[in-house]
Amino acid sequence: MKKKLTILLFSILLLPLIAIGILGYNISTDDAKLLSEAYRDVAERDLEQTESVVREFMKSTVSRYRTLCHPESLDANTLRDIPTREPSIVQYFVVNEEGQLQYPVLDETTGTEEAAFLERTAHLWKHRHPFRNTQETADEGGNRGFVTWYHNRGLHFIYWARHKDDRVVGFEVETAAFISALIAELPENTPINNLQRYHKKQTVNEQKNSHRLVKLVDEQDRDVYLFGDYTPDSKASPLASAHLPSPLSAWQLQYFASMPNTQGMWQRRTIYIFLTIGTLILAALILFAYFMLEYNRESRLARQQTSFVNQVSHELKTPLTNIRMYAELLQDHLDEDDSTEQRYIANIVNESGRLTRLIQNVLSFARSERKKLTLRLEEGIVDEQIRASMEPFQASFDRMHIQVETDLQTPQTIFFDHDILGQILTNLFSNVEKYAHQGKWMRVQSTMTEVPGGRHQVTIRVSDKGPGISNKDSRNLFLPFTRLQNGITEGVSGTGIGLTISKELAAVHGGGLTLCRTTAGACFQLTILAKRKEQRFARNPSAENTQPPPNP
Amino acid sequence: MKKCSPIIPGIAVFAMLLSVLIIQPNPASATKAQLSVEMSTPVVLNRSPQTAFLKVGVTGFALVQEAVRPPVNVAIVIDRSGSMSGEKMARAQDAAIMAIDRLGPDDIVSVVAYSHVVEVIVPATKVDDKEHIYQAIRNLYASGTTALFAGVSKGARQVRKFLADNRANRIILVSDGLANVGPSSPTELGSLGHSLAKEGISVTTIGLGDGYNEDLMAALAGNSDGNHAFVENAADLATTFNYEFGDLLSIVARNVRFKVQFNKGITPIRVLGRNARIHGRTVTSTLTQLYANQEKFMLIEVQIAPGASGEQTQIGSVDITYSNTVANSTDVLSKNVYVSFTDNWNIVEEHRNDDVMVASVELIAAEAQKTAITLRDKGQTREAERALEQNAVYLDSAGKKYNSARLKKQAQGNRTAKKNLAPSKWKRQRKAMVDDNYALETQQNW
Numbered sequence: 001m002k003k004k005l006t007i008l009l010f011s012i013l014l015l016p017l018i019a020i021g022i023l024g025y026n027i028s029t030d031d032a033k034l035l036s037e038a039y040r041d042v043a044e045r046d047l048e049q050t051e052s053v054v055r056e057f058m059k060s061t062v063s064r065y066r067t068l069c070h071p072e073s074l075d076a077n078t079l080r081d082i083p084t085r086e087p088s089i090v091q092y093f094v095v096n097e098e099g100q101l102q103y104p105v106l107d108e109t110t111g112t113e114e115a116a117f118l119e120r121t122a123h124l125w126k127h128r129h130p131f132r133n134t135q136e137t138a139d140e141g142g143n144r145g146f147v148t149w150y151h152n153r154g155l156h157f158i159y160w161a162r163h164k165d166d167r168v169v170g171f172e173v174e175t176a177a178f179i180s181a182l183i184a185e186l187p188e189n190t191p192i193n194n195l196q197r198y199h200k201k202q203t204v205n206e207q208k209n210s211h212r213l214v215k216l217v218d219e220q221d222r223d224v225y226l227f228g229d230y231t232p233d234s235k236a237s238p239l240a241s242a243h244l245p246s247p248l249s250a251w252q253l254q255y256f257a258s259m260p261n262t263q264g265m266w267q268r269r270t271i272y273i274f275l276t277i278g279t280l281i282l283a284a285l286i287l288f289a290y291f292m293l294e295y296n297r298e299s300r301l302a303r304q305q306t307s308f309v310n311q312v313s314h315e316l317k318t319p320l321t322n323i324r325m326y327a328e329l330l331q332d333h334l335d336e337d338d339s340t341e342q343r344y345i346a347n348i349v350n351e352s353g354r355l356t357r358l359i360q361n362v363l364s365f366a367r368s369e370r371k372k373l374t375l376r377l378e379e380g381i382v383d384e385q386i387r388a389s390m391e392p393f394q395a396s397f398d399r400m401h402i403q404v405e406t407d408l409q410t411p412q413t414i415f416f417d418h419d420i421l422g423q424i425l426t427n428l429f430s431n432v433e434k435y436a437h438q439g440k441w442m443r444v445q446s447t448m449t450e451v452p453g454g455r456h457q458v459t460i461r462v463s464d465k466g467p468g469i470s471n472k473d474s475r476n477l478f479l480p481f482t483r484l485q486n487g488i489t490e491g492v493s494g495t496g497i498g499l500t501i502s503k504e505l506a507a508v509h510g511g512g513l514t515l516c517r518t519t520a521g522a523c524f525q526l527t528i529l530a531k532r533k534e535q536r537f538a539r540n541p542s543a544e545n546t547q548p549p550p551n552p
Numbered sequence: 553m554k555k556c557s558p559i560i561p562g563i564a565v566f567a568m569l570l571s572v573l574i575i576q577p578n579p580a581s582a583t584k585a586q587l588s589v590e591m592s593t594p595v596v597l598n599r600s601p602q603t604a605f606l607k608v609g610v611t612g613f614a615l616v617q618e619a620v621r622p623p624v625n626v627a628i629v630i631d632r633s634g635s636m637s638g639e640k641m642a643r644a645q646d647a648a649i650m651a652i653d654r655l656g657p658d659d660i661v662s663v664v665a666y667s668h669v670v671e672v673i674v675p676a677t678k679v680d681d682k683e684h685i686y687q688a689i690r691n692l693y694a695s696g697t698t699a700l701f702a703g704v705s706k707g708a709r710q711v712r713k714f715l716a717d718n719r720a721n722r723i724i725l726v727s728d729g730l731a732n733v734g735p736s737s738p739t740e741l742g743s744l745g746h747s748l749a750k751e752g753i754s755v756t757t758i759g760l761g762d763g764y765n766e767d768l769m770a771a772l773a774g775n776s777d778g779n780h781a782f783v784e785n786a787a788d789l790a791t792t793f794n795y796e797f798g799d800l801l802s803i804v805a806r807n808v809r810f811k812v813q814f815n816k817g818i819t820p821i822r823v824l825g826r827n828a829r830i831h832g833r834t835v836t837s838t839l840t841q842l843y844a845n846q847e848k849f850m851l852i853e854v855q856i857a858p859g860a861s862g863e864q865t866q867i868g869s870v871d872i873t874y875s876n877t878v879a880n881s882t883d884v885l886s887k888n889v890y891v892s893f894t895d896n897w898n899i900v901e902e903h904r905n906d907d908v909m910v911a912s913v914e915l916i917a918a919e920a921q922k923t924a925i926t927l928r929d930k931g932q933t934r935e936a937e938r939a940l941e942q943n944a945v946y947l948d949s950a951g952k953k954y955n956s957a958r959l960k961k962q963a964q965g966n967r968t969a970k971k972n973l974a975p976s977k978w979k980r981q982r983k984a985m986v987d988d989n990y991a992l993e994t995q996q997n998w
Binding site: 076080084085086087088108109110111112113114154174175176177179180181183184185188189190191223224225226227228229 | 665668669670671672673688691699701702704705706708709712733734735739740741743744746747748750751809829830831832834836838
């Protein structure tokens with residue numbers, strides 16, 4: 001009972017909580033996604049500034065390279081001299097209109113640098129027109145552009161331009177100078193001084209640098225240059241990235257930024273969600289505790305009421321016995337059978353008998369509450385006990401025109417508790433009298449069968465054609481407290497406590513009281529275990545739940 | 553000398569005609585550089601083709617007054633990666649501040665610090681508010697990795713802001729670690745140095761402790777005609793900066809361009825020590841700057857075809873142009889190179905120029921030291937040991953022959969190196985050797 005209630009309460013409260021939690025989590029991750037999209041946008045815009053620096057650099061560099069491709073003279077001395085002054089040039093070359101390398105060529109004046117250049121670029125001269133097939137790197141209709149290649153793991157590139165006479169003049173670019181010049185153009189960090197570092201104050205400039213890092217990475221994703229004050233995880237992927245223009249098209253600018261707000265927001269949100277859930281769980285627990293307390297309080301109250309009724313009943317018992325005794329004495333003294341006095345006294349006797357039964361029920365219940373029910377087995381015949389129990393009801397049954405059918409087949413003398421059986425039967429008959437009198441019919445059956453262990457099982461069925469008991473009601477039919485909560489008076493005078501007591505008593509007698517299936521009205525089946533010899537039955541704690549053996 | 557000609561007994565009593573190499577009766581104007589052209593053997597045998605060394609040296613004139621020195625445009629690039637923290641950083645700061653203290657109001661200084669990122673601590677500015685600059689330097693702290701290439705690139709950018717022919721344009725790099733962000737090979741940094749030299753910017757590299765890449769630092773300095781120093785203890789940084797600024801404040805000429813044209817029958821084989829280009833019979837080289845009272849030279853190994861005995865023959869001419877930063881002029885110096893031929897070995901020996909010989913031996917031995925380093929790098933310790941021993945023997949015998957204490961000292965250096973090939977000592981020894989070689993090849997006198 002308690003367990004079920006606990007589970008019920010918990011599931012009622014926990015399921016919505018879990019739902020809220022999941023919803024909250026989804027909302028916050030969705031928000032985080034939205035925010036990270038926004039960050040990506042900002043990152044891309046921010047990176048765009050750096051890209052434009054690179055574009056400007058490339059524009060001016062390429063325009064200088066174009067000028068360098070048109071030296072004042074193409075004779076070897078000039079082409080040898082310019083690279084000794086020009087930081088961008090490693091080595092000039094000239095390809096004639098037939099597509100053949102005109103300078104440098106191997107002869108007696110070839111220097112070591114020139115020879116090394118020829119070796120580095122050998123693959124370029126194998127093609128007859130190496131500068132006609134480089135559309136992807138050449139602009140303006142294939143008349144100038146970059147050619148890149150790797151030699152000894154180093155990146156090399158040349159810039160070339162076609163002259164009007166169809167000769168191609170170009171030079172190998174000093175890669176280190178090119179990269180160095182590019183790095184020089186890119187922003188650098190603003191220094192933080194010690195004071196700022198210790199006080200963690202940030203200048204306006206610093207704020208601009210804040211929480212981002214732009215990386216220039218080469219084709220193998222190695223860092224070439226970095227600026228910004230953010231330190232990303234080694235596994236972090238960039239928020240935005242962009243490829244550099246030719247000739248460094250395999251290089252990338254990568255933008256990293258901390259997402260303090262998303263992360264912070266996410267954490268804050270998580271905290272909020274857990275706080276909410278925590279609060280709700282607390283509320284649920286308080287509610288649960290309240291219910292449990294209330295439940296206990298009510299059951300305690302009920303017990304107090306029971307014990308009160310019990311005491312009152314005890315107090316009533318003696319005067320009632322006296323009333324009955326004197327009424328019976330009075331009855332004996334009156335001679336005339338049909339006199340009005342005789343009738344009145346008969347009523348007094350009947351009603352006090354009924355009151356005695358009710359009090360008996362209350363007292364039995366109180367005893368059962370204290371778990372002190374014991375059997376008192378006496379020799380007797382079940383059928384006789386049935387008839388005896390039915391006797392006091394005869395008058396009211398007749399008055400209500402209730403037709404009583406009996407089918408009693410237990411004439412054997414056996415040992416059973418007369419009081420218990422009588423009390424149960426009285427309760428059952430009383431129920432018929434109270435609730436099923438419209439049916440105007442009652443049948444009482446009794447049978448006895450032998451069960452293993454040499455014992456006998458007596459089965460008594462009481463059926464009526466009253467309004468019957470609905471399925472819903474039948475579940476709680478034998479529960480005491482639900483009745484008691486509805487009103488103790490009604491419970492005592494009505495069926496509520498009577499059936500509970502009856503079931504308990506039947507269990508004490510090794511049997512049970514159950515509702516049997518019928519098409520119309522109600523049908524109660526009472527079983528008890530009996531023996532021919534004197535025998536005691538210990539109260540079986542699980543008897544309440546045990547189904548009585550099937551009816552033969 | 554690599555090969556010794558057989559000794560020819562003196563027969564002829566009457567000597568052949570001798571030759572004088574330096575004839576120019578220069579009025580020795582104090583504001584012009586001095587060009588010297590000397591052959592190792594002014595008299596050569598007239599038999600098979602003979603090998604000789606031509607030393608072309610140029611000496612900066614003395615600065616009369618320091619006030620007239622060309623203004624300095626220097627970027628101090630300081631490695632502030634994590635390894636520099638503590639003593640090293642403190643000493644570097646002290647040294648930089650002390651060096652800047654020597655500059656005048658017309659000089660320009662900038663300070664760049666780099667870790668994995670680069671910070672321009674002091675943008676290029678005239679040195680008039682020194683306290684402000686010192687404060688910025690004192691604020692430096694160490695952390696992060698080493699983006700050396702970017703640091704130098706940013707330093708170059710600061711120097712470029714005030715780049716001028718009449719200024720001593722210089723980057724001074726102080727680093728104690730291996731470059732690990734950006735281009736990091738000696739080749740790449742060498743190329744950077746080379747291109748900076750073309751712009752007129754020299755890079756002086758100061759390696760601190762034993763964790764830096766000496767090849768990279770030497771290549772960067774060598775190709776840009778700066779100085780290079782191995783500073784083992786941070787405490788010596790101040791001295792090094794002093795030397796460096798001593799050079800920097802005594803620049804008298806810039807953009808010194810050598811052109812040596814040889815006549816027919818004379819073949820330049822190689823140039824010892826310096827970067828030079830050989831095209832047929834033309835040898836060209838460039839010096840970014842020349843310091844007062846210092847001689848810088850290059851040694852060209854030439855092969856001389858036999859000529860007629862007794863005749864003094866012009867075998868080539870030397871032309872030098874440079875920007876005179878004191879007189880603000882472009883100066884041209886020219887000299888011719890002569891040799892005489894004989895068939896008497898004694899006469900060859902008699903006229904031998906021992907100074908040139910010693911310089912040649914020094915540089916040839918330096919080459920051998922490089923070979924030994926390469927062998928040791930490959931793990932061939934025994935071969936390296938042998939190479940150093942042979943080199944010491946060679947230096948000793950040459951030292952005895954030319955009576956040169958310098959060569960004997962160098963021999964001693966090789967023997968010391970031989971003992972320090974063990975892994976525990978090699979790191980330091982290698983840096984010392986690279987540093988010594990650098991000083992030999994570039995005539996850096998500190």
